[in-house]
Every structure is written in structure tokens, then in C-alpha cells.
Amino acid sequence: MSVPLHLYPHLRIHQVFGANTDVGKTLFTTALCLAETQFAAQGKQVHYLKPVSTGPSTTADARHLRIHAPALSRTSTLIQYPDALSPHLAARKAFPDESQNIPKDHDVQTGISSWIGETAALSPASYSALAEDVTRRHVLYLETAGGVHSPSPSGSSQATLLRPFRLPTILVGSPHLGGISATISAYESLMLHGFDVDAILLLSEPHGSERWGNSEYLAKWAEERAHHGLRFWSIGGPSRLPDSSSSIWGPPPEKGSNSDEQDFEHMQSWYRGLVNGDPSMEPSSADPTATRGLLDVVKHLEHRHVSRLQNLDSLAQRTRDVCWWPFTQHEQFKTNDDVTVIDSAHGDMFVSYRSLSSASKAAPQSSLLSPLLDSSASWWTQCLGHSHPQTALAAAKAASRYGHVIFPGAANEPATRLSELLLGRDQAVSSAVAPWASRVFFSDDGSTGTEVAFKMAISSAEARYSTSAGQTGQSLLRQATSDAAPAAGAPKVERPSTSSYATAQTSVIRAPLTPAVLGLRGSYHGDTIGAMDASEPSVYNARVPWYTGKGAWLGAPVIRFKDGQATVEADLEHGHEDEWDLISEKLGSVPDAKAKLAWQMPYASLSDAYNVAARLQNDPLADIYREHLRRLLRRISEEHAVVGANGSGGFRFSALVLEPVILGAGGMRFVDPLFQRVLVDIVRDEGEEIFGMWDDIPALSKRGEGRRTPAIASSGDGSWRGLPIVFDEVFTGLYRLGFQSPSRSILGVNPDILVLAKILTGGLVPMSVTLASQSIFDTFTFAGSTKVDALLHGHSYTAHAVGCEVARETLHILGKMEQQGDWKHAQAGWMRTSPSSPNQTPEAGTAAAPIWSFWAAEAVESLSKSEKVRSAMALGTVLVIELVDENGGYASSAATDILKTLRTQPVRDIIGEDASDADFSIHARPLGNQRRYDERSRLC
Known part of the structure; x- marks a missing residue:
């Protein structure tokens, strides 16, 4: 409030x-x-x-x-x-x-x-x-x-x-x-x-x-x-x-x-005398202002007040003159009133300044400051509210103790204790974020965190697969018909054997195929070069000359909530119209060109749609997804395995990269979690057979059955299987969706590599962590390894003590809130659609935890019934309203007028009620035809 x-x-x-x-x-x-x-x-x-x-x-x-x-x-x-x-x-x-x-x-x-x-x-x-x-x-x-x-x-x-x-x-x-x-x-x-x-x-x-x-x-x-x-x-x-x-x-x-x-x-x-001073006495050296009275004090206070007004009133123009905003077309900010001037922030609110020129048009005695709800949580970084005193104190403590100290080959207590907390090795904490992981790698933000994850995954897959069975790896020319021996003096390294293909001795000569990832269309992993290349061509990278997408991206069904009805459905996308033919045929569904839907399946409730454990056993879509994905992955593997005569093309798939449950900046799409779970299972169980080894590519059968490969390696030692699984939980992780780990609680599966950021430091300072399993870590550190075998990646401020201390404090506060039941009231509002207790957080493979949201279930259902709304979805802190618009996607401008109204008018005036707790406006950023809001973990 x-x-x-x-x-x-x-x-x-x-x-x-x-x-x-x-x-x-x-x-x-x-x-x-x-x-x-x-x-x-x-x-x-x-x-x-x-x-x-x-x-x-x-x-x-x-x-x-x-x-x-x-x-x-x-x-x-x-x-x-x-x-x-x-x-x-x-x-x-x-x-x-x-x-x-x-x-x-x-x-x-x-x-x-x-x-x-x-x-x-x-x-x-x-x-x-x-x-x-x-x-x-x-x-x-x-x-x-x-x-x-x-x-x-x-x-x-x-x-x-x-x-x-x-x-x-x-x-x-x-x-x-x-x-x-x-x-x-x-x-x-x-x-x-x-x-x-x-x-x-x-x-x-x-x-x-x-x-x-x-x-x-x-x-x-x-x-x-x-x-x-x-x-x-x-x-x-x-x-x-x-x-x-x-x-x-x-x-x-x-x-x-x-x-x-x-x-x-x-x-x-x-x-x-206190007011006027003693004019008969000269100021003493010991007390230089003792006799001057309060006039100078009052003048100083007046000066500070005017200076504050001048600073705030000129801030918009000065910012337009010198700053370059991200993801912003400056041409759209034609006047200073188009700029949101933020004097400070507290709790869920910005303190927004209204210029003197704008104020002069309103009541002359009105305030220049007003609360503005930070509905996007400042690009989804906030979770405890702005200017939280405990995290501010944690930052000050670490800054005063350390400042910043170098991390490679060194130890500082905040970094080590945060790592122990994340991995479940802190005895004072009952639950771990990633108990399956073995190591924590620190970087600066979500984009760099995913860059690290891709390096880990690609190197691990290459170490396992880029050799002939029992032979030293051979490099191929970029032609389909000719071979070439490794360059003279090619260095050899000793790596532990982790596959039926691998030998202890391999060549560091790279295969001719380009490392690539499997992912979903609509994904987004950041704006650094490697992170961009891990997503399909989109509005984000269309104007980036060096972008060369390295991967194959599958269409994914989504969950929508319209007119109080939960459905799983697949959109018809230009250029991919036949992708859903098998599922449409199995379901007996006829594509709806007007609605741009390939198929639909209704569910009794959102909780039923998100009960992955039950759906794996009882939902016909589980087997249909398996058949669909097996066929699709084999086709992709074959299409990308061959290098053309001109040396073009050819991928070696090295990782499956997913944003669990929600595709964030790529469109706020609530992906069917069953689809993601089945995809992970197939890649792990059948990925080695589907994608095979790389250096000598067997001929493809005429029937398109894929590569003929030796037996799949055993997974009994806990090593990654198929391809390394990377979960990008930069947006969705750490209670954003109501669970500490959405992949574990909703999908019921753990990755091999996990990226966390944003909420990690409570929205106070930048920091990201990439968590990896032991088998991923072993790719870079093994008997006889040298520095060149290490993960050669780092940042000047890696594992900075301020961020680590703030992250520990943030996770402590969030964990305490969960244990104390601070969210029970919100969870109870969703219990009518969930048969389970909201306090259950099952391990992988057990019954699913019931979904819930800070946004009232009744409000979400009411929104879903609006004629202008295609879907209204809520999970945890996230509310996404998808508007009806012919030109959907990020480039859509359907939300522009709505945003202006929200930013310039108090909620009280919009809803037409004299509510004392609605005397604020709303700051929001659109994703094309979608509006997304984020309610902090602490409800106001």
C-alpha cells in the first residue's frame, strides 16, 4: 500500500x-x-x-x-x-x-x-x-x-x-x-x-x-x-x-x-539570541559558527530546496542529452514529459517527479511527487521491494569489509558461503536451491551467465562426442566428400572417458560442424553475442550484423486461460505450418486459421494443466509429445548434420537450452510444462542415439531413421546423458513463479547447468551464478589437465563480495518468508483449484506442487473474460495479459495507449472508486501485444 x-x-x-x-x-x-x-x-x-x-x-x-x-x-x-x-x-x-x-x-x-x-x-x-x-x-x-x-x-x-x-x-x-x-x-x-x-x-x-x-x-x-x-x-x-x-x-x-x-x-x-546570534562577538577558531544565529541555516535550507527542484526539473532533459537507453527508440521520447523521472524508490513504488510545467496545469498546491507502481519489478529484478534496509546494510557491510577483491585462486567468505547456500551445504538452511549441483561459477548478469553455461555445455558435449570410437579424433574438411588428417603437431590432452565413443586420448582439433543448441522458439537468453546466437532470429537480433543463430528451435505449445477455461494449444506460425500435423491428427483437431491455432486441448483447471507428474501418467498428450519430438529431433539432426559442398551449414548439437515454464522477454509465453519435461526426457534418454558422434558422420539411411550409432553410454554414475541440459532461470528462478525452483517443483526434473540472476541479489546489484553438476565440472578439471583445459572465462568483478553478501541476505529473507507462511493468504486463494497443500514442494518425480499466485484467482478469471483479452495468466508474482491484436509479437503496439493511461492517471481514477490505497499510477513496459506485471514477494 x-x-x-x-x-x-x-x-x-x-x-x-x-x-x-x-x-x-x-x-x-x-x-x-x-x-x-x-x-x-x-x-x-x-x-x-x-x-x-x-x-x-x-x-x-x-x-x-x-x-x-x-x-x-x-x-x-x-x-x-x-x-x-x-x-x-x-x-x-x-x-x-x-x-x-x-x-x-x-x-x-x-x-x-x-x-x-x-x-x-x-x-x-x-x-x-x-x-x-x-x-x-x-x-x-x-x-x-x-x-x-x-x-x-x-x-x-x-x-x-x-x-x-x-x-x-x-x-x-x-x-x-x-x-x-x-x-x-x-x-x-x-x-x-x-x-x-x-x-x-x-x-x-x-x-x-x-x-x-x-x-x-x-x-x-x-x-x-x-x-x-x-x-x-x-x-x-x-x-x-x-x-x-x-x-x-x-x-x-x-x-x-x-x-x-x-x-x-x-x-x-x-x-x-539563538535566532539572531551575537553580533558583538567574533567567531572563535574552536567554534567558527557559534555566534551567527539561524539565518544562515534557514538560507541554506531554502537553497537546498530550490536546488532539489532545479535538479529534478532538469533531469529529464539532461538524461535525454547524455544517456542512451536500452531497448528504447529515443525518437519516441519527444518531450521531457515522456520521461519517467524517478526521485527515489521504496517498497513496490517509484517516487515519480512531475515537472513544474506539468504541475502548473494542475492544482497549484498539488505535490510534484507521486507513487508509481513498478509493475515490471524493474525488469524483474525486485523481490523484496526497493531500498530494503537489510539488503542495503548487507551491501554496506561487504563494501566496508572488502570493497572488491580478486577471485581466481582466492577465497572470500561471502562468495564461499553463498555457494554453500546454493548447493545445500549450509547446515543452517533446510532447503537448497540446487542440491544436484557441484560447483558455482560467478558472472555479472543473466546474459553473461548464459554465455558461461553455453561454454560449459558445448565443451562437455564436444569432449564426449567429437571422436571416433576407439580412435583419435579426425578433422573433416568442410566438404561432404573429403577427409583431412589433423594438422601436424596437433596437441593431445588426457580426458576421462565418459561415453561409449570417448577415449582417454583425444585431439583438440575441432570437428567441422558448428556447435549449436536446441531450444524453443520465442526464447531469449541475453544480448551478448553467444547468448544472442542461442536464440532464433527475432526482433532482438534482426539489426545485429554479427548475429548468426547457431541452433534449431522448436515450436512449443502454450497454456492459456480464456473465459475461465484453461487450455493447452499450439499457435500456427508462418513458415512452420506443418510442424503440428502429427499432434493435430492424433487429437483429431482441425487447425483454425482465423484464431491462428493448430490445435487445442482443454483442462478442468490450471492446476490440472500444471500437474506434470499426473499428466505424464494419464494425459494422452504425453505419448503424443514423445512421438512428435522423436520424429522432429531426428529430422533436425539429419538436416543439420551434413556439410554442404561449399563448406556451409552443419551443426553439432551440444546442449538443450530451456527457460522453464515461461519464455520471458521473448514474449511471456507460458509453455506447456509437460512438453518441456518430455523434451528433456527424450534428449537425455535418446539424445546420444539421435545426435550421435560428430567427427565421422555415418551415412544417413534412405528411410530417414537417423545415424547408426553404438550403444548409449551408461548413466549410472550420475553423469549428464544425451546432451547437457541448460535451464535459464534468470527470470523464472528463486520464487518468481511461487517456487524456489520452478524446474524442480513444476517440471519435476533437474538440469545439468542452471543460470540464476535478477532476484538473486534482491534487485540491488548485478550478479549471476551458473551452477553445474560434477560431470560438467570434470570436463575442465581432470588428471593431467593444464590451464588451457580450464574454463577460460571471467569478469573483473567476478564474485564481488557486495553482491554475494546481498544475495545471501536476500535468500535468507525469502526462505524465512516461506517458512513463516507469509504467502499462505495468497496461496489459499488458489486452493479451490488445487487438491494439494501449498506447502508441499516435491522432489523430482513426485506429485506436483499446486500452482498459486499473488494475483487473486478471481481477478485473473475476471480478466480472462474480457473481450479485449486473448488470455490472462498468473503464476507466483507474474501476471501476463495477452491482448487481442492482429499484429502480435514484440513489434506490436497494442499496449501503447494502455501504458500511457496507466502511467499518467491514478488507479483510483481508472477503476472509478474512491479507494485510499489506490492513489498511485502504474509504470509498465509492454512486450508487443502483451502486458506483464510483477507483484513483489511482499504484498502491499
């Missing part, structure tokens, strides 16, 4: 934090309010808000403000507890038997936001927004309670409570012994939570009796951070000496005069 956010041209807002209790927070807030009213032209309004206060109302901070700054326009306390305790204890004591009455953080945030919004609306706007004028711009000071991390009524940190607003911050330092450490610690805590600290204020010690030296130290410390906009002031006021007419400048006077009126006058005198 979100709340309205606040940045105004006409109203300057500051929140005042303290390094601790009893540091002068209320004193400085009062003095700042007095300074604002003193340096004010007619009509300027000054406001004060205390969200949470504890203690008797007679000593409340707001009462102190009303007494000493009576000219304030509005002064309020939202929550006042009678006991002078920490807010969480005071709230508990106020409601000892009614804990449900203790306000949640969102309740407090809503109250704060409403009060600020009302204040902004009451403050007239009638001057240039970017003119620095402390006398005219209205101002609001929000005073916090206690220290930076003092608890809110619910028990969360106060810094966390106020983080959604990210108001410009004033920190009141501690003047006491130990105050240097307390002040710096408070500053760093605020920085870690994403706040901008504009000023640090410190009550000065009495002149001539500086005992602790806090001012001198902190002044030099703050000067080193001036480039962040930070300024430091140590300021005091005049206190009359006992039995004397003279005064000393420093802390406020102690109470104890003959009357309350005299105490009040002494305090007022101190405030006047």
Missing part, C-alpha cells in the same frame, strides 16, 4: 531527527520556526507537526512550540501517549489488552501524509517556484521522537516509518560526552536509509568552557562531506548568569527562577 508523497514549489518541508534523546531537537525546531516567522514577508505560513509524542500533555513538544512560537499557522500532534516511554512501550501500555488498536506503520504514514496534504492545500502559492526567497515560501517542520532508530508505535524503526516520504533532513547532534560518535552514527544510519541530510545542528557549549570538543571535531568532519550538500552549525543562545546581569552564550538556561514568567522570559531571550 502506498500513501501520497510530498514535494511542493510553494511549501518547504524538513524533518528533524536527533542523534539521541535530550540533544535539543525540540529547542532547535522551535528556534527554526521562530526564525522562519521572523524572516517572513506578509502571508508566509510556518507549520509544525509531531507525528508521535509520549509523556504528559503538559510537557508535550507541541505545547512548547505553541508557547514560544505562537505565530505558527498550524501546530499538531497526531498521536500522544501519556507515559514518557519509547513509543512502542507507550503504545503497548496504552492498549494492554487491545493490541489491534496500536496503529500500524501504514496508519501513521497515512495520518502524516493527510496532514501534510491539508497543510499544502491551505498554503497559497503565488510566486516563482525556483526563486530563493526565505521570506515568502511557506515551511513545515516535522519533529521526530527520540533518536534515528527509536521505535514507532508498531515497533519498527522510526527511520523505516518515515522512509516512504524521504523528506529533507536536519540532524540535531549530541553535545554531550560521546556525542561525536552518536552524531556520526546517526548520520550514517540516515544515509543508509536513503535520506538526504542537509544540515547538522549542535547546541554549543558555554563560551570559554569547551569540555568535549564536539563542535570543533564535527565541523571538520562535516566539511569533508560538503559536496553532499551537508552543512554544520554549532549554535547557542544567551543564558543569564546567576546573581548577575551578564550572560554567557551556550545551552538554554536552567529553570529555577523566582517565577514561571521569569523562566519564560529567560527562555525567550535565549531563543532570540
Whole structure:
């Protein structure tokens, strides 16, 4: 849930934090309010808000403000507890038997936001927004309670409570012994939570009796951070000496005069001096700002406010001038209003800035900031929400401990512990991401992670297959009719025998056939060269001259949900019209050219369609898929095995590469998991017979039965079989689809190589891991191997400690959420279509885990019944709405108008309901005629 956010041209807002209790927070807030009213032209309004206060109302901070700054326009306390305790204890004591009455953080945030919004609306706007004028711009000071991390009524940190607003911050330092450490610690805590600290204020010690030296130290410390906009002031006021007419400048006077009126006058005198300074004294070297008063402070705060407006208002144009956006046609961004300016992000929301020119067309007192739902999870990287305090702290810890250290031949604790966690060797964690794997290879992102996977797979397949049985491998000329011996002096290496074809001694001379992959049409594995070549020609690579697709890509049936009916169906694709003939014939289905469907099969529910274990036993499609794939794979093998007379063509298939369950960026297609499972099984069980060895290619039979090959190697040792299986779970892995491992929980099968990224680091920093089985690792490391036999791939920031530490923290948080049942409510909404318990996560080969989604089943069904929707599908955090469009695919523009409406109008206005929790817009990116949304693992 979100709340309205606040940045105004006409109203300057500051929140005042303290390094601790009893540091002068209320004193400085009062003095700042007095300074604002003193340096004010007619009509300027000054406001004060205390969200949470504890203690008797007679000593409340707001009462102190009303007494000493009576000219304030509005002064309020939202929550006042009678006991002078920490807010969480005071709230508990106020409601000892009614804990449900203790306000949640969102309740407090809503109250704060409403009060600020009302204040902004009451403050007239009638001057240039970017003119620095402390006398005219209205101002609001929000005073916090206690220290930076003092608890809110619910028990969360106060810094966390106020983080959604990210108001410009004033920190009141501690003047006491130990105050240097307390002040710096408070500053760093605020920085870690994403706040901008504009000023640090410190009550000065009495002149001539500086005992602790806090001012001198902190002044030099703050000067080193001036480039962040930070300024430091140590300021005091005049206190009359006992039995004397003279005064000393420093802390406020102690109470104890003959009357309350005299105490009040002494305090007022101190405030006047604090505001105006002591013009009769020169600043001392020990305390260079002690006598200047608060005018400079107010001017600095005004300057920072205007600078923020200027920076945000120019950000769109500056970005258009210097940045090159990915996957973006710049020609479509003709004005600055077309650019989404993001001031910050928190939880599920961007904090989006609306330009001053756009705001001028709306209500003059409206905020320039608004919440914008990050519906694509920032390209599917988010899972815990933006600016999560635990992952931010993990990153800071690793950065401070290591920075970055080299990884090859070295060890750092975060990398090793993350690897142990992923492989199931961390005794403190009950479940492993990939217990079948033996090694973890680190890289930078999903694309480079798949590059590594392809190198692993291709090298492993080549080591096993690129030899004649019992003979050293021979290289063929790129002609169908001539042979050539290996080049003189060709190096030999010793590799362990893993196949009936392999011998201990093989040649590193490459066979003439080009290494290639098997995959599915619509796949996408990244934008580096090797990753691009592993996908079929598409809009992604159409304009890339060096693209040379190296593979064969099969059509795949998809699951759609339309009018409340789940179906498995195959699309008719241009150039592949006959691919589904066998299945159509077996099912007795007639292709529908108008609907562009080759065949369809209905299912009682989505859960039935995703129950792969049951379908393998009972669904007629399982045997039909087997027959279809055997025939198709043999045909592909034969078509690509022959090298033409001109040396062209010819593939040696080295890996099966799949995105389990969903083809992501290639179209958000929900592939029938049974099809993927049968494909994996056939490649493993029959791949060696189908694809055979490479260096000497037997003649093909006239009947097209494929190569004649020796017996298939035994798989009893746990080695990969057929071809190495690569699962690209960059998008789908790590709970994106509701399961830690969608391949294990839905397909019921493990790969030989697995690529993970995106969610891995909680959306904070780039990192990818490629996990491999022992038999894959053994390809590169064996008795007698040298450096040239190693996997010669790496990145400057391989296994960087920051990413590893953040990844461990992310996986810990996600695992804890699963164990605590944080998602049970969402899972329960899908139970009506699933006979199993949502807590079951079966191993490979057992009963399937029931599918579920954070998106309500009723909402998905309702969407599926829209005339404009071809299909609405949801799994885990993902919701995909496929629109009816004649020109489907990535190049389609069907979603453009919808996107503009979502981005520019609040959801409340779109749905036509006055919902307090729908006061946000939606940022989304289309995939052609498809809209996809991603709900974070933490529901709002």
C-alpha cells in the first residue's frame, strides 16, 4: 500500500531527527520556526507537526512550540501517549489488552501524509517556484521522537516509518560526552536509509568552557562531506548568569527562577539570541559558527530546496542529452514529459517527479511527487521491494569489509558461503536451491551467465562426442566428400572417458560442424553475442550484423486461460505450418486459421494443466509429445548434420537450452510444462542415439531413421546423458513463479547447468551464478589437465563480495518468508483449484506442487473474460495479459495507449472508486501485444 508523497514549489518541508534523546531537537525546531516567522514577508505560513509524542500533555513538544512560537499557522500532534516511554512501550501500555488498536506503520504514514496534504492545500502559492526567497515560501517542520532508530508505535524503526516520504533532513547532534560518535552514527544510519541530510545542528557549549570538543571535531568532519550538500552549525543562545546581569552564550538556561514568567522570559531571550546570534562577538577558531544565529541555516535550507527542484526539473532533459537507453527508440521520447523521472524508490513504488510545467496545469498546491507502481519489478529484478534496509546494510557491510577483491585462486567468505547456500551445504538452511549441483561459477548478469553455461555445455558435449570410437579424433574438411588428417603437431590432452565413443586420448582439433543448441522458439537468453546466437532470429537480433543463430528451435505449445477455461494449444506460425500435423491428427483437431491455432486441448483447471507428474501418467498428450519430438529431433539432426559442398551449414548439437515454464522477454509465453519435461526426457534418454558422434558422420539411411550409432553410454554414475541440459532461470528462478525452483517443483526434473540472476541479489546489484553438476565440472578439471583445459572465462568483478553478501541476505529473507507462511493468504486463494497443500514442494518425480499466485484467482478469471483479452495468466508474482491484436509479437503496439493511461492517471481514477490505497499510477513496459506485471514477494 502506498500513501501520497510530498514535494511542493510553494511549501518547504524538513524533518528533524536527533542523534539521541535530550540533544535539543525540540529547542532547535522551535528556534527554526521562530526564525522562519521572523524572516517572513506578509502571508508566509510556518507549520509544525509531531507525528508521535509520549509523556504528559503538559510537557508535550507541541505545547512548547505553541508557547514560544505562537505565530505558527498550524501546530499538531497526531498521536500522544501519556507515559514518557519509547513509543512502542507507550503504545503497548496504552492498549494492554487491545493490541489491534496500536496503529500500524501504514496508519501513521497515512495520518502524516493527510496532514501534510491539508497543510499544502491551505498554503497559497503565488510566486516563482525556483526563486530563493526565505521570506515568502511557506515551511513545515516535522519533529521526530527520540533518536534515528527509536521505535514507532508498531515497533519498527522510526527511520523505516518515515522512509516512504524521504523528506529533507536536519540532524540535531549530541553535545554531550560521546556525542561525536552518536552524531556520526546517526548520520550514517540516515544515509543508509536513503535520506538526504542537509544540515547538522549542535547546541554549543558555554563560551570559554569547551569540555568535549564536539563542535570543533564535527565541523571538520562535516566539511569533508560538503559536496553532499551537508552543512554544520554549532549554535547557542544567551543564558543569564546567576546573581548577575551578564550572560554567557551556550545551552538554554536552567529553570529555577523566582517565577514561571521569569523562566519564560529567560527562555525567550535565549531563543532570540539563538535566532539572531551575537553580533558583538567574533567567531572563535574552536567554534567558527557559534555566534551567527539561524539565518544562515534557514538560507541554506531554502537553497537546498530550490536546488532539489532545479535538479529534478532538469533531469529529464539532461538524461535525454547524455544517456542512451536500452531497448528504447529515443525518437519516441519527444518531450521531457515522456520521461519517467524517478526521485527515489521504496517498497513496490517509484517516487515519480512531475515537472513544474506539468504541475502548473494542475492544482497549484498539488505535490510534484507521486507513487508509481513498478509493475515490471524493474525488469524483474525486485523481490523484496526497493531500498530494503537489510539488503542495503548487507551491501554496506561487504563494501566496508572488502570493497572488491580478486577471485581466481582466492577465497572470500561471502562468495564461499553463498555457494554453500546454493548447493545445500549450509547446515543452517533446510532447503537448497540446487542440491544436484557441484560447483558455482560467478558472472555479472543473466546474459553473461548464459554465455558461461553455453561454454560449459558445448565443451562437455564436444569432449564426449567429437571422436571416433576407439580412435583419435579426425578433422573433416568442410566438404561432404573429403577427409583431412589433423594438422601436424596437433596437441593431445588426457580426458576421462565418459561415453561409449570417448577415449582417454583425444585431439583438440575441432570437428567441422558448428556447435549449436536446441531450444524453443520465442526464447531469449541475453544480448551478448553467444547468448544472442542461442536464440532464433527475432526482433532482438534482426539489426545485429554479427548475429548468426547457431541452433534449431522448436515450436512449443502454450497454456492459456480464456473465459475461465484453461487450455493447452499450439499457435500456427508462418513458415512452420506443418510442424503440428502429427499432434493435430492424433487429437483429431482441425487447425483454425482465423484464431491462428493448430490445435487445442482443454483442462478442468490450471492446476490440472500444471500437474506434470499426473499428466505424464494419464494425459494422452504425453505419448503424443514423445512421438512428435522423436520424429522432429531426428529430422533436425539429419538436416543439420551434413556439410554442404561449399563448406556451409552443419551443426553439432551440444546442449538443450530451456527457460522453464515461461519464455520471458521473448514474449511471456507460458509453455506447456509437460512438453518441456518430455523434451528433456527424450534428449537425455535418446539424445546420444539421435545426435550421435560428430567427427565421422555415418551415412544417413534412405528411410530417414537417423545415424547408426553404438550403444548409449551408461548413466549410472550420475553423469549428464544425451546432451547437457541448460535451464535459464534468470527470470523464472528463486520464487518468481511461487517456487524456489520452478524446474524442480513444476517440471519435476533437474538440469545439468542452471543460470540464476535478477532476484538473486534482491534487485540491488548485478550478479549471476551458473551452477553445474560434477560431470560438467570434470570436463575442465581432470588428471593431467593444464590451464588451457580450464574454463577460460571471467569478469573483473567476478564474485564481488557486495553482491554475494546481498544475495545471501536476500535468500535468507525469502526462505524465512516461506517458512513463516507469509504467502499462505495468497496461496489459499488458489486452493479451490488445487487438491494439494501449498506447502508441499516435491522432489523430482513426485506429485506436483499446486500452482498459486499473488494475483487473486478471481481477478485473473475476471480478466480472462474480457473481450479485449486473448488470455490472462498468473503464476507466483507474474501476471501476463495477452491482448487481442492482429499484429502480435514484440513489434506490436497494442499496449501503447494502455501504458500511457496507466502511467499518467491514478488507479483510483481508472477503476472509478474512491479507494485510499489506490492513489498511485502504474509504470509498465509492454512486450508487443502483451502486458506483464510483477507483484513483489511482499504484498502491499
